[in-house]
Amino acid sequence: MTLEILGISVLWTFLFGYILIGAIDFGAGFFNAYSTLTGRQHILTNIIQRYLSPVWEVTNVFLVFFFVGIIGFFPKTAFYYGTTLLIPVSIGIILLAIRGSYYAFETYGARGHKGYSFMYGLAGILIPASLSIVLTISEGGFIDMVNGNPVLDYWRLFSSPLTWSIVVLSIAATLYISAVFLTWYANKARDVAATNMIRKYALIWALPTIITAGGIIFELRNHNPEHYTNIQNFWPMFLISFIMFIGTVWLIWKRRNYGLAFLLLVGQFAFAFFGYGASHYPYLLYPYLTIYDSFTNPAMAISLIVVFIMGLGLLIPSLYLLMRLFLFDKDYVRGKGDYHA
Amino acid sequence: MGNEEAVFFSRVLTETTLSFHIIYATIGVGVPLMIMIAQWVGIKKNDDHYILLARRWARGFIITVAVGVVTGTAIGLQLSLLWPNFMELAGNVIALPLFMETFAFFFEAIFLGIYLYTWDRFENQKKHFLLLIPVAIGASFSAVFITIVNAFMNAPRGFDIVNGEFVNVNPLLAMFNPAMPTKVAHVVATSYMTAAFVLAAIAAFRLLKGSNHEYHKKALYLTMKVGLVFAIASAIIGDFSGKYLAEYQPEKLAAAEWHLETSENAPLIMYGILKDGEVKYAIEIPYALSFLAHGSFTQEVAGLDQFPEDEVPPLYIHYLFDIMVSIGIWMTLLSGVFWLGVQRGWKMVASKWFRWLIVLGGPLTLVAIEAGWWLAEVGRQPWILRGIMRTQDAATTSGHVDSMLILFCLLYLVLGVGSIVVLRKMFRNNPVEREIEDRDTEKGGDVL
Ligand code: HDD
Numbered sequence: 001m002t003l004e005i006l007g008i009s010v011l012w013t014f015l016f017g018y019i020l021i022g023a024i025d026f027g028a029g030f031f032n033a034y035s036t037l038t039g040r041q042h043i044l045t046n047i048i049q050r051y052l053s054p055v056w057e058v059t060n061v062f063l064v065f066f067f068v069g070i071i072g073f074f075p076k077t078a079f080y081y082g083t084t085l086l087i088p089v090s091i092g093i094i095l096l097a098i099r100g101s102y103y104a105f106e107t108y109g110a111r112g113h114k115g116y117s118f119m120y121g122l123a124g125i126l127i128p129a130s131l132s133i134v135l136t137i138s139e140g141g142f143i144d145m146v147n148g149n150p151v152l153d154y155w156r157l158f159s160s161p162l163t164w165s166i167v168v169l170s171i172a173a174t175l176y177i178s179a180v181f182l183t184w185y186a187n188k189a190r191d192v193a194a195t196n197m198i199r200k201y202a203l204i205w206a207l208p209t210i211i212t213a214g215g216i217i218f219e220l221r222n223h224n225p226e227h228y229t230n231i232q233n234f235w236p237m238f239l240i241s242f243i244m245f246i247g248t249v250w251l252i253w254k255r256r257n258y259g260l261a262f263l264l265l266v267g268q269f270a271f272a273f274f275g276y277g278a279s280h281y282p283y284l285l286y287p288y289l290t291i292y293d294s295f296t297n298p299a300m301a302i303s304l305i306v307v308f309i310m311g312l313g314l315l316i317p318s319l320y321l322l323m324r325l326f327l328f329d330k331d332y333v334r335g336k337g338d339y340h341a
Numbered sequence: 342m343g344n345e346e347a348v349f350f351s352r353v354l355t356e357t358t359l360s361f362h363i364i365y366a367t368i369g370v371g372v373p374l375m376i377m378i379a380q381w382v383g384i385k386k387n388d389d390h391y392i393l394l395a396r397r398w399a400r401g402f403i404i405t406v407a408v409g410v411v412t413g414t415a416i417g418l419q420l421s422l423l424w425p426n427f428m429e430l431a432g433n434v435i436a437l438p439l440f441m442e443t444f445a446f447f448f449e450a451i452f453l454g455i456y457l458y459t460w461d462r463f464e465n466q467k468k469h470f471l472l473l474i475p476v477a478i479g480a481s482f483s484a485v486f487i488t489i490v491n492a493f494m495n496a497p498r499g500f501d502i503v504n505g506e507f508v509n510v511n512p513l514l515a516m517f518n519p520a521m522p523t524k525v526a527h528v529v530a531t532s533y534m535t536a537a538f539v540l541a542a543i544a545a546f547r548l549l550k551g552s553n554h555e556y557h558k559k560a561l562y563l564t565m566k567v568g569l570v571f572a573i574a575s576a577i578i579g580d581f582s583g584k585y586l587a588e589y590q591p592e593k594l595a596a597a598e599w600h601l602e603t604s605e606n607a608p609l610i611m612y613g614i615l616k617d618g619e620v621k622y623a624i625e626i627p628y629a630l631s632f633l634a635h636g637s638f639t640q641e642v643a644g645l646d647q648f649p650e651d652e653v654p655p656l657y658i659h660y661l662f663d664i665m666v667s668i669g670i671w672m673t674l675l676s677g678v679f680w681l682g683v684q685r686g687w688k689m690v691a692s693k694w695f696r697w698l699i700v701l702g703g704p705l706t707l708v709a710i711e712a713g714w715w716l717a718e719v720g721r722q723p724w725i726l727r728g729i730m731r732t733q734d735a736a737t738t739s740g741h742v743d744s745m746l747i748l749f750c751l752l753y754l755v756l757g758v759g760s761i762v763v764l765r766k767m768f769r770n771n772p773v774e775r776e777i778e779d780r781d782t783e784k785g786g787d788v789l
């Protein structure tokens with residue numbers, strides 16, 4: 001394995017982590033806002049807040065890790081993506097800021113404030129949409145070089161069906177992932193009403209997720225034939241992903257083994273995400289930037305990897321402690337005892 | 342929009358975001374230490390008031406952390422969006438501390454989550470206290486690592502440029518550059534000092550507003566004492582910062598001191614105005630600049646005449662320096678008098694006007710933080726990487742920075758107002774007297 005591949009694999013894994021726990025987080029915020037709006041918040045709010053409260057800041061760090069890491073391992077991305085992404089990423093930042101701060105304002109300062117809940121619910125669901133634009137742009141065809149500087153063609157970007165399919169996928173997948181997780185969590189908390197309600201959401205959002213995901217592969221055939229051909233080489237991964245999807249939906253439908261259902265969902269997204277990533281190789285940005293011509297110098301690469309390994313030594317036990325106390329602690333999940341500051 | 346405009350608006354946007362982030366970040370670095378001290382004193386003295394103090398500070402802290410985190414994420418991304426050329430270069434040489442910083446964030450975030458949700462969950466109070474240590478370490482190390490990046494911008498080291506390519510990159514040498522020791526120490530010490538005085542201001546304000554509870558008096562005494570220690574430390578380290586500047590960035594020092602001509606026995610100039618190349622109405626402290634720069638009252642200090650005109654930073658940084666130093670000295674005196682007064686039983690330190698001065702001290706130290714950063718950053722101009730890359734060559738070529746600037750200003754307004762409103766509401770709806778009563782009834786009057 002070359003340093004380049006090691007670097008991108010680490011980053012891609014953390015991005016996957018962010019997408020997964022970010023989706024749970026954003027979707028939960030949305031369901032919370034939705035149920036508040038429809039006057040049913042008493043069913044969901046407790047479950048959602050009990051899960052979200054201790055972890056939201058950790059979620060954000062996954063994102064920070066990704067964008068700091070990519071500048072470290074592939075400094076040229078700063079030039080290409082930094083110059084072109086000003087507007088979409090700025091909008092993403094603003095949504096993240098609203099979402100993060102208003103979540104804290106509502107949870108710690110003004111419990112049950114409807115305006116705050118609504119703000120962070122809505123901001124949260126738009127974040128995946130705005131950040132997914134970056135993936136669309138990486139497919140190429142939207143950036144031109146003008147006088148040696150990359151320029152984004154907004155008209156082409158926003159009139160492309162690919163853009164909108166990815167936007168729809170990001171929203172549907174967010175709600176789907178979140179609903180499947182919360183079904184499991186609510187069931188663990190023995191909250192029947194909440195389980196039933198969220199289970200329904202999970203089933204509703206399953207279909208749009210899989211349809212848009214398939215549609216995107218199809219659209220790539222026109223948009224980026226090279227990538228499309230590559231994807232076909234990885235068909236077993238996508239097949240496994242699809243089978244796992246069926247498994248999740250079936251278990252949820254049968255009200256059985258929600259824990260396994262969630263694990264299958266993680267598997268489904270992992271196979272699809274890594275299959276997609278592998279087929280994107282070696283490009284970071286079609287056709288300008290590959291992981292090889294943008295890679296940092298060996299001295300920096302090696303020190304980053306050393307720091308990463310030392311960091312993991314710190315991180316894994318801490319994350320384990322966090323999960324043990326809040327995700328797998330029966331008393332906490334069931335809401336016995338309020339230990340909040 | 343021409344590139345000049347893009348540069349201009351990128352600068353304004355960077356300044357705005359950083360100036361906003363730094364308020365929350367400084368509090369975020371300092372407050373965990375204060376919580377730690379209070380909780381430790383509480384456990385040691387078996388005094389519930391200190392425990393409650395730690396708990397209430399922790400609650401307020403969540404709100405400032407939230408805003409710190411989201412604005413930090415904003416600046417982190419904005420550095421790439423607004424200064425892509427700089428970040429491409431920085432990525433090659435100074436990415437290491439930035440990367441380390443994310444682990445510090447992880448560490449802090451995880452344990453903060455645990456700490457906040459495990460009050461009274463453990464039999465043994467000390468176990469809960471232990472959870473706070475990683476939070477404080479994580480927060481302080483965020484400051485250390487990001488300040489190392491900033492130190493690198495002032496004194497780039499650890500690489501050679503041959504035909505526009507980086508060779509011989511040494512990430513550790515880049516981290517341990519000459520600016521690093523003084524800068525890191527000064528930033529961390531001033532963060533602790535600021536947190537202490539901001540919390541002291543709150544305690545003093547409560548006392549002024551008619552709550553004469555023992556709780557607030559303990560809080561005030563504790564915070565002022567800690568503030569005094571770190572104010573003295575900041576001043577001493579600040580003096581070392583001056584010596585660093587004299588050696589490695591003499592143009593910044595000369596501009597900050599309005600030291601126009603190279604001379605021996607250089608006096609320190611405070612305040613004043615600059616008219617037709619002459620300093621007027623200023624207070625001159627004889628020999629003090631020679632001392633600040635070299636630790637000897639007579640040694641020669643390089644003046645502005647030594648530098649090409651297009652490499653001299655804007656001269657208004659002189660006022661920023663004055664503001665910072667004056668506030669530093671003032672707060673040292675104020676907290677020193679307070680401490681002595683409490684020891685000796687002077688009535689004055691419990692008087693209304695003295696407490697108002699303490700209240701004022703909170704915002705003043707924040708002003709000092711802002712002034713200090715503006716001094717450091719503007720004083721580095723025209724360079725973004727001193728001697729290597731000029732700010733104007735680092736900026737984006739995108740034509741939409743101005744509209745983004747407006748958007749972000751609105752965002753910071755919303756966040757700033759929101760955080761103040763929420764913090765006020767939080768403490769107003771749950772005054773400390775009531776909480777103390779609640780705790781007492783819960784425990785049947787027992788002490789812990
Ligand atoms: C509460 C805030 C505060 C206070 C009271 C002081 N400072 Fe400061 N100062 C800072 C907050 C600060 C800062 C915000 O932390 C800076 C900005 C960048 C940096 O490295 O630290 C800084 C920078 C800074 C610099 C520029 C360093 C550089 O650009 O590399 C010098 C020379 C001093 N300080 C000197 C002093 C002296 C002699 C003080 C005497 C009392 C003092 N400071 C008090």
Ligand code: HEM
Binds near residue numbers: 487491492714719722
């Ligand atoms: C690691 C830390 C930091 C980095 C990497 C950094 C980076 C930058 C960059 C890229 C610029 C653009 C140059 C310009 O606008 O002129 C800048 C300028 C500036 N930064 Fe920093 N900065 C750091 C810390 C800070 C902090 C904490 C503050 C606090 C408020 C700050 C305040 C400013 C200001 C006021 C300017 C404008 C200077 C001018 O326009 O002349 N910086 N900095």
Ligand code: HEM
Binds near residue numbers: 061
């Ligand atoms: C260019 C300069 C800076 C950048 C790019 C930056 C970046 C960031 C980022 C990305 C976060 C959010 C991390 C998370 O998700 O948890 C953050 C938070 C934070 N930053 Fe900054 N930062 C800068 C300047 C500073 C400075 C100068 C200090 C210290 C004096 C500082 C101290 C902190 C702290 C303590 C936090 C944690 C939030 C809190 O506790 O309030 N930052 N910063």
